[in-house]
Amino acid sequence: MKLKKGIPLIDQGNKLGFWGGKFGGNFVPETLKKPIEDLEILFNKLKKDKKFISERDKYFKNWIGTPTRFIKLENLTKYVGGAQIWSKVVSDANGGAHKIYNATVHCLLAKRSGKKIICGDTGAGYAGKMLSMAAKKFGLKCKIFMGAKDIERQQPNVRAMKKNGAEVVPVYSGSQTLVDAVSECMRFWVANCDTTAMCVGSTVGPAIFVRICGWSTSQISRELKFQLINEFGSIPKKLKLYNCVGGGSSSFGFWNEFMDYDKKQCEFIGVEAGGPKKSKKHAAPLTYGSKIGILHGAAQYVNQNSDGQIEETESISAGLDYPGISPLHCFLKDTKRARYTAASDEDALSAYKLVTKYEKLRPSLEPSHAFSVAIKEAKKMSKNTIVVVNSCGDAYKDKKILKKRLGKKYV
Amino acid sequence: MFNPIDLAFKKAKEENRPALLTYTVAGDNTKKKSLVILNAVSKYADILELGVPHNTPVADGSQIQTSAYRAIKNGIKIEDVFWIVKRYKKNKNSKPIILMGYYNMIFQYGQKKFLEKCKKVGVNGLIIVDFPWPENKSFTKKCKRKSIYLIQLLSPTTSKERLKKIIKDSHPMNYFISMLSTTGGKLKVSPKKIMLNYSKIKKINPKKNVVIGFGITEKSIKSLNKADGLVVGSAICKEITNSIQKRQNPVTNVANLVKKLKNKIL
Ligand SMILES: Cc1ncc(COP(=O)(O)O)c(C=O)c1O
Numbered sequence: 087m088k089l090k091k092g093i094p095l096i097d098q099g100n101k102l103g104f105w106g107g108k109f110g111g112n113f114v115p116e117t118l119k120k121p122i123e124d125l126e127i128l129f130n131k132l133k134k135d136k137k138f139i140s141e142r143d144k145y146f147k148n149w150i151g152t153p154t155r156f157i158k159l160e161n162l163t164k165y166v167g168g169a170q171i172w173s174k175v176v177s178d179a180n181g182g183a184h185k186i187y188n189a190t191v192h193c194l195l196a197k198r199s200g201k202k203i204i205c206g207d208t209g210a211g212y213a214g215k216m217l218s219m220a221a222k223k224f225g226l227k228c229k230i231f232m233g234a235k236d237i238e239r240q241q242p243n244v245r246a247m248k249k250n251g252a253e254v255v256p257v258y259s260g261s262q263t264l265v266d267a268v269s270e271c272m273r274f275w276v277a278n279c280d281t282t283a284m285c286v287g288s289t290v291g292p293a294i295f296v297r298i299c300g301w302s303t304s305q306i307s308r309e310l311k312f313q314l315i316n317e318f319g320s321i322p323k324k325l326k327l328y329n330c331v332g333g334g335s336s337s338f339g340f341w342n343e344f345m346d347y348d349k350k351q352c353e354f355i356g357v358e359a360g361g362p363k364k365s366k367k368h369a370a371p372l373t374y375g376s377k378i379g380i381l382h383g384a385a386q387y388v389n390q391n392s393d394g395q396i397e398e399t400e401s402i403s404a405g406l407d408y409p410g411i412s413p414l415h416c417f418l419k420d421t422k423r424a425r426y427t428a429a430s431d432e433d434a435l436s437a438y439k440l441v442t443k444y445e446k447l448r449p450s451l452e453p454s455h456a457f458s459v460a461i462k463e464a465k466k467m468s469k470n471t472i473v474v475v476n477s478c479g480d481a482y483k484d485k486k487i488l489k490k491r492l493g494k495k496y497v
Numbered sequence: 498m499f500n501p502i503d504l505a506f507k508k509a510k511e512e513n514r515p516a517l518l519t520y521t522v523a524g525d526n527t528k529k530k531s532l533v534i535l536n537a538v539s540k541y542a543d544i545l546e547l548g549v550p551h552n553t554p555v556a557d558g559s560q561i562q563t564s565a566y567r568a569i570k571n572g573i574k575i576e577d578v579f580w581i582v583k584r585y586k587k588n589k590n591s592k593p594i595i596l597m598g599y600y601n602m603i604f605q606y607g608q609k610k611f612l613e614k615c616k617k618v619g620v621n622g623l624i625i626v627d628f629p630w631p632e633n634k635s636f637t638k639k640c641k642r643k644s645i646y647l648i649q650l651l652s653p654t655t656s657k658e659r660l661k662k663i664i665k666d667s668h669p670m671n672y673f674i675s676m677l678s679t680t681g682g683k684l685k686v687s688p689k690k691i692m693l694n695y696s697k698i699k700k701i702n703p704k705k706n707v708v709i710g711f712g713i714t715e716k717s718i719k720s721l722n723k724a725d726g727l728v729v730g731s732a733i734c735k736e737i738t739n740s741i742q743k744r745q746n747p748v749t750n751v752a753n754l755v756k757k758l759k760n761k762i763l
Contacts, residue, residue: 113627115556120654272555277678380601394605
């Protein structure tokens with residue numbers, strides 16, 4: 087299994103949509119074969135179409151707001167006393183997280199295909215919030231599927247979705263979290279694919295959704311590359327890119343432009359959700375050696391029992407609380423291009439406390455997982471090492487949890 | 498290859514009616530009960546589909562989901578599913594059995610081992626909801642070697658060209674999904690329209706049996722009786738759920754329902 091240079095990773099899958107011959111694919115009901123093929127044809131055409139690219143860039147620039155900031159965390163760097171710690175503040179983007187890129191592109195595609203309705207899944211509520219924003223902007227009706235447990239713990243984003251006119255459908259099956267929301271959304275699409283477009287909220291699902299999402303979030307690393315060269319004159323000799331990994335859209339987008347660099351120069355570190363310290367449950371299939379299985383149309387490492395039943399996950403962060411992981415990351419893991427590890431709920435909370443104590447930055451619980459590992463590892467690194475953490479979400483949505491776990495003063 | 502599924506269709510044709518196929522979930526609501534249900538419906542149904550419960554069923558509506566979650570909660574494992582089939586096949590009046598499920602269950606078990614086990618316990622066919630053509634091509638051949646039919650699903654969204662290719666590679670039985678829906682949806686297309694689509698499929702290769710499923714209930718079954726076979730699933734699962742809620746015996750209630758369904762197509 088090998089990565090190819092000079093070809094975007096999203097285009098390195100084989101004819102059937104498998105990366106490395108075994109991750110991804112299209113394990114879908116027959117009914118979805120046609121709409122998926124239609125979407126593939128449309129996307130393959132448009133991603134080469136200059137007019138479409140400039141339309142995308144126009145919305146990215148004027149509506150999403152590019153570039154998001156790239157800042158040095160001076161105080162945190164001093165406190166840690168090792169590598170220089172920087173952050174790419176992706177939460178600057180309109181709506182407050184990276185999910186806006188994928189949502190915008192899906193709405194642009196839906197418009198081109200003549201669909202009037204778009205449906206999507208959400209965990210932390212960002213994917214749903216952004217889809218509701220983009221749908222409103224482009225005049226599409228919007229339907230969001232969200233686990234009942236997540237609706238309860240991510241209220242600010244639920245309110246935003248409703249305000250944007252989206253219908254939020256609570257999902258009560260299974261663990262009532264993201265995995266169930268994605269299943270329910272796919273079911274809805276099976277029954278309505280003639281009139282409705284579907285947006286999968288991360289680099290997961292049937293291969294085409296992995297590709298569209300990765301293509302969209304790659305905006306993050308395009309900006310970062312430019313910003314790094316601006317700041318340091320060239321890409322630093324020792325660069326470490328830390329990102330939390332749920333489905334893997336933010337991390338993939340954060341790394342994509344650096345894929346062809348040697349990992350000794352530019353290392354990728356993905357941080358999964360290890361769940362509560364005391365619990366056996368987690369959302370870290372790559373870190374804890376889960377086996378390959380099929381989830382939501384794609385072959386991937388996924389938490390499951392020996393019978394092939396998908397296992398329940400547990401994490402303080404709704405956005406990372408998913409038993410599977412993008413086929414792109416499975417491929418990056420097995421080719422050893424990226425390294426994966428996990429942070430626990432408690433680790434993430436401590437990192438949140440540290441970051442907010444030293445900096446004017448309030449990463450949500452998802453990127454707090456990445457900060458946790460970055461801070462620990464940066465301690466042992468030289469001063470000329472550049473650590474960059476993607477702060478891909480804002481903690482506003484986590485108010486309720488932070489108040490409960492850390493007390494009022496942290497909200 | 499010989500497969501008793503062919504005989505079941507032949508017999509129904511001789512009686513000038515479609516074959517009746519039932520779908521129940523293995524282990525719903527217990528391992529033993531689901532076996533008793535299979536035995537009870539055998540008197541009326543021609544082919545029995547047995548669902549392998551999965552906890553992330555992306556193509557099933559709420560009724561079959563409820564049955565599957567109930568079975569999993571009761572601790573049903575894949576080995577129990579095989580046990581049920583094995584026991585059922587000891588029944589002298591047993592009918593052909595088709596296992597229906599999601600690919601991950603087979604993937605984890607191992608394709609080869611799974612087929613060997615199927616053969617051993619007497620499974621006659623497989624429907625794998627999320628393992629479409631052409632992905633299933635090599636598995637189709639492996640099934641054939643064991644004289645097990647891999648039943649291809651065909652949908653109203655399947656293009657004509659694709660239909661031809663799928664049917665060419667298919668075994669003697671295929672499954673037409675009546676409409677864009679998960680299982681258990683309300684029949685939102687007219688029976689006339691369904692039969693029109695159906696006849697287009699039949700024309701491609703009239704020798705292959707095609708059953709229709711999704712959304713078929715006591716009300717609608719008669720209107721589709723020109724098909725080779727008709728599948729009723731969610732309506733039966735719902736009957737089990739209702740029986741449990743009303744503290745009635747699901748076995749008698751399901752048998753009565755299947756008897757009624759059969760009477761409608763005689
Ligand atoms: C702020 C934030 N970060 C990360 C994630 C995890 O998703 P992904 O791995 O696709 O970036 C989410 C998902 O909801 C999120 O809201």
